[in-house]
Amino acid sequence: MTETHTPTGPADPPAPGPGAGSRARGARVGTGRRADRGARGARSARRTPGAPRRTPVGSRWAPYALVAPFFLFFGAFGVFPLAATAWTSLHRVELTAPAEAEWVGLHNYARLLDDAFFWNALVNTAVIGVLSTVPQLLLALGVAHLLDVRLRGRGLFRVVALAPYATSVAAATLVFALFYGRDNGMANWALGVAGLAPVDWQNGPWASKLAVSSIVVWRWTGYNALIYLAAMQTVPRELYEAAALDGASRWRQFLHVTLPGLRPAILFTVLVSTIGATQLFGEPLLFGSGAGASGGADHQFQTLGLYLYEQGWVNLHLGRAAAIAWAMLVILVVLFGAARLLRGVHARGLLARGAFTRRAFARGKRAS
Amino acid sequence: MGSRRRNGPVVVLALALLLGATLSGGCATDPAPPPGAGVPAREPVDGSGRRITLTVGVFGTFGLQEAGLYDTYMRLHPDIAVRQTSLTRNDVYYPQLLTHLTAGSGLADVQAVEVGNIAEVLATQTGRLDALGSAPGVDPSAFLPWKWAQGTAPDGRTLALGTDIGPQAVCYRKDLFARAGLPTERGAVGRLWAGDWRKYLAAGVRYRERAPKGTAFTDSASGVMAAVTGSAALRYYDERGELIVAVNPAVREAWNLAAAFARQGLTARLQQFTPGWDQAFANGVFATVACPAWMLGYIQDKAGPAGRGRWDVAAAPRPGNWGGSFLVVPSAGRHRAEAARLAAWLTAPAQQAVLFERRGSFPSASAAYALPSVADARHPYFGDAPVGEIFAAAARGVPRAPVGPKDALVAQTLADVGMLQVDQTGRSPESAWKAAMKAIDNALDR
Numbered sequence: 001m002t003e004t005h006t007p008t009g010p011a012d013p014p015a016p017g018p019g020a021g022s023r024a025r026g027a028r029v030g031t032g033r034r035a036d037r038g039a040r041g042a043r044s045a046r047r048t049p050g051a052p053r054r055t056p057v058g059s060r061w062a063p064y065a066l067v068a069p070f071f072l073f074f075g076a077f078g079v080f081p082l083a084a085t086a087w088t089s090l091h092r093v094e095l096t097a098p099a100e101a102e103w104v105g106l107h108n109y110a111r112l113l114d115d116a117f118f119w120n121a122l123v124n125t126a127v128i129g130v131l132s133t134v135p136q137l138l139l140a141l142g143v144a145h146l147l148d149v150r151l152r153g154r155g156l157f158r159v160v161a162l163a164p165y166a167t168s169v170a171a172a173t174l175v176f177a178l179f180y181g182r183d184n185g186m187a188n189w190a191l192g193v194a195g196l197a198p199v200d201w202q203n204g205p206w207a208s209k210l211a212v213s214s215i216v217v218w219r220w221t222g223y224n225a226l227i228y229l230a231a232m233q234t235v236p237r238e239l240y241e242a243a244a245l246d247g248a249s250r251w252r253q254f255l256h257v258t259l260p261g262l263r264p265a266i267l268f269t270v271l272v273s274t275i276g277a278t279q280l281f282g283e284p285l286l287f288g289s290g291a292g293a294s295g296g297a298d299h300q301f302q303t304l305g306l307y308l309y310e311q312g313w314v315n316l317h318l319g320r321a322a323a324i325a326w327a328m329l330v331i332l333v334v335l336f337g338a339a340r341l342l343r344g345v346h347a348r349g350l351l352a353r354g355a356f357t358r359r360a361f362a363r364g365k366r367a368s
Numbered sequence: 369m370g371s372r373r374r375n376g377p378v379v380v381l382a383l384a385l386l387l388g389a390t391l392s393g394g395c396a397t398d399p400a401p402p403p404g405a406g407v408p409a410r411e412p413v414d415g416s417g418r419r420i421t422l423t424v425g426v427f428g429t430f431g432l433q434e435a436g437l438y439d440t441y442m443r444l445h446p447d448i449a450v451r452q453t454s455l456t457r458n459d460v461y462y463p464q465l466l467t468h469l470t471a472g473s474g475l476a477d478v479q480a481v482e483v484g485n486i487a488e489v490l491a492t493q494t495g496r497l498d499a500l501g502s503a504p505g506v507d508p509s510a511f512l513p514w515k516w517a518q519g520t521a522p523d524g525r526t527l528a529l530g531t532d533i534g535p536q537a538v539c540y541r542k543d544l545f546a547r548a549g550l551p552t553e554r555g556a557v558g559r560l561w562a563g564d565w566r567k568y569l570a571a572g573v574r575y576r577e578r579a580p581k582g583t584a585f586t587d588s589a590s591g592v593m594a595a596v597t598g599s600a601a602l603r604y605y606d607e608r609g610e611l612i613v614a615v616n617p618a619v620r621e622a623w624n625l626a627a628a629f630a631r632q633g634l635t636a637r638l639q640q641f642t643p644g645w646d647q648a649f650a651n652g653v654f655a656t657v658a659c660p661a662w663m664l665g666y667i668q669d670k671a672g673p674a675g676r677g678r679w680d681v682a683a684a685p686r687p688g689n690w691g692g693s694f695l696v697v698p699s700a701g702r703h704r705a706e707a708a709r710l711a712a713w714l715t716a717p718a719q720q721a722v723l724f725e726r727r728g729s730f731p732s733a734s735a736a737y738a739l740p741s742v743a744d745a746r747h748p749y750f751g752d753a754p755v756g757e758i759f760a761a762a763a764r765g766v767p768r769a770p771v772g773p774k775d776a777l778v779a780q781t782l783a784d785v786g787m788l789q790v791d792q793t794g795r796s797p798e799s800a801w802k803a804a805m806k807a808i809d810n811a812l813d814r
Binding site: 094095096097098099115116117174177178181182183184200202203289292294297298299310313314315316317320 | 459463467488641642647648780781784785788789792793795803806807811812
């Protein structure tokens with residue numbers, strides 16, 4: 001397998017010397033495709049003798065040189081950290097002595113299974129994720145629809161909608177932490193004015209999750225609204241005219257013209273928000289003001305990102321932190337894989353419902 | 369709770385940078401690069417020739433720069449320039465210090481270490497730090513014996529020189545005490561609870577009977593617990609370095625006493641070093657707080673001008689210590705001899721006295737206690753309380769409790785996971801204790 005991926009691939013220009021030798025070796029172990037490649041190489045080799053002097057030597061490598069920076073950076077900042085994290089996750093590594101890694105195999109992953117703090121963080125992440133993503137995207141849709149209407153000072157409204165996104169998460173969260181203060185916070189003051197009992201926003205298992213979610217919603221709604229707005233403006237106006245001629249109300253136009261037009265944008269925002277929700281870190285960290293990375297006294301708003309940070313940089317267990325990081329990646333992959341599968345099943349189901357039900361029927365019969 | 373100076377907002381950028389920096393550093397298996405790799409290359413040159421630039425890495429507002437000690441040193445040594453790098457929070461500073469030490473780069477010539485981390489640094493970084501015990505200008509007998517012992521590694525070499533300590537007193541509001549019918553003169557207040565923390569609880573119960581509306585006796589149960597544990601002869605580790613937090617009766621006693629404060633409604637149910645706590649100082653919500661010497665400046669800052677003349681300082685029931693720091697000299701530094709001399713000078717009694725006079729950090733060098741700037745020190749904000757005398761007495765009485773590698777983590781978990789729930793959510797002390805023990809076991813990977 002690795003042999004076929006040596007640098008002397010199909011795109012490699014033919015060159016005499018050691019390269020040719022390795023190609024010959026490749027042809028020996030290679031398959032039919034590989035042989036074909038060799039033939040192509042020979043053909044181009046036949047072409048080259050005519051023009052070796054006219055092409056500067058560098059031009060042959062120029063395309064590689066031009067794309068190299070991307071691959072170098074991707075390798076250094078994309079692949080290497082990923083691989084290093086995977087390696088770390090298979091070892092017992094402490095920040096006090098990162099060079100002394102003790103191989104533990106999958107132990108760090110196995111222990112996650114009965115790590116109550118990990119499951120707590122996973123549930124918190126999911127709950128906060130739903131509590132923040134769903135309202136955020138619905139609100140964004142509404143805001144985008146309003147901004148799409150021709151009105152005076154549209155530009156100003158758009159800037160206002162985007163302002164939270166431009167605010168630093170630290171500043172915003174610190175203000176929210178004050179807003180949700182138990183004794184002197186504005187939220188409780190407002191509840192008091194409305195005649196309701198004050199809420200302990202830090203300690204309440206649901207209240208704290210709601211509070212953290214509200215920061216996320218506040219911060220990201222405008223950003224998503226702008227994406228929706230851009231997509232809305234690409235929907236052909238004739239469609240609306242046609243729909244109006246057919247007697248569709250504004251609401252039906254929104255449902256049957258706007259929403260289908262927004263499908264790619266909605267998919268994109270759902271994807272990005274899901275990734276963001278899985279990695280949520282800054283908001284819960286800062287919302288807990290003094291309490292480090294525990295995410296509240298009872299870990300009631302400790303997300304996976306926060307638990308990872310706590311294990312790595314507070315408890316100094318790099319191996320365990322790395323395992324959590326990889327678990328987060330796996331969760332995302334599984335989530336998106338499941339979504340794709342569902343969509344696939346859905347599509348196939350529409351196309352060949354008969355076959356599908358027949359198979360299901362057969363399975364059911366076998367089971368009984 | 370060993371962590372001090374948790375003041376100031378978290379700088380998320382710093383965290384992000386740290387995450388990035390430490391990930392690559394933490395995963396690398398490279399051996400230590402050549403010594404001095406991380407020392408800034410640029411050195412100012414003055415007319416007389418080359419000057420050496422020494423950097424000092426600290427966390428929080430450490431005070432050395434603010435007290436003008438670097439300026440004095442540079443005046444005394446024209447060939448030396450001193451620069452400081454600072455991170456706001458120790459929980460950001462410390463992991464970074466560890467990565468820099470293990471990588472052997474990015475280090476300052478002199479680095480500060482908090483007492484909650486000192487045992488871990490000495491146990492795991494022994495080979496990466498220079499011995500300072502016999503550095504020129506260091507006099508072991510000038511320091512409190514327990515502080516000197518904390519800076520000495522298991523192999524007997526002293527690698528860390530003490531800067532300040534946190535001897536405890538109780539800061540109290542005279543006006544609230546008067547309205548509750550308690551004595552207000554600091555001697556009489558000290559006698560209220562002298563010798564026993566349970567008398568402090570009894571005073572709280574007395575206060576509650578006639579408490580001014582909207583006020584509580586003390587700020588938080590966690591604060592009480594930190595103070596009581598700080599006066600115990602054994603805390604989380606025994607002399608052999610075994611973790612005994614789960615079985616040490618002194619810790620359990622402190623826990624039960626602090627829980628009693630919470631259960632009897634004597635606390636304002638606050639969490640220390642959070643915005644709510646800061647506001648409570650300004651609003652005068654509680655009448656007492658167990659205060660190490662370094663907290664006085666914090667109280668003055670948060671309570672503001674309105675609190676002037678209302679606060680006072682009385683002796684704590686038993687002498688104890690909470691917090692304090694050390695200076696170490698990494699072996700990877702380029703100017704190790706000069707750095708050792710600077711560290712020795714900064715921690716010498718005379719300079720510690722200056723630091724106390726200007727910044728309120730109490731000297732760990734007991735030789736400084738006889739100097740007039742400490743012995744006769746009074747704090748104008750706290751009703752001219754003789755703070756030098758009060759804290760020196762407390763410092764001399766602090767038991768020589770061994771500190772363990774995870775002291776800071778254990779203390780923080782007990783306070784922020786365990787006692788905080790008893791105080792703020794009404795969780796039963798028994799169940800919260802179990803939660804804290806479980807969190808400690810998980811954090812310590814046991």
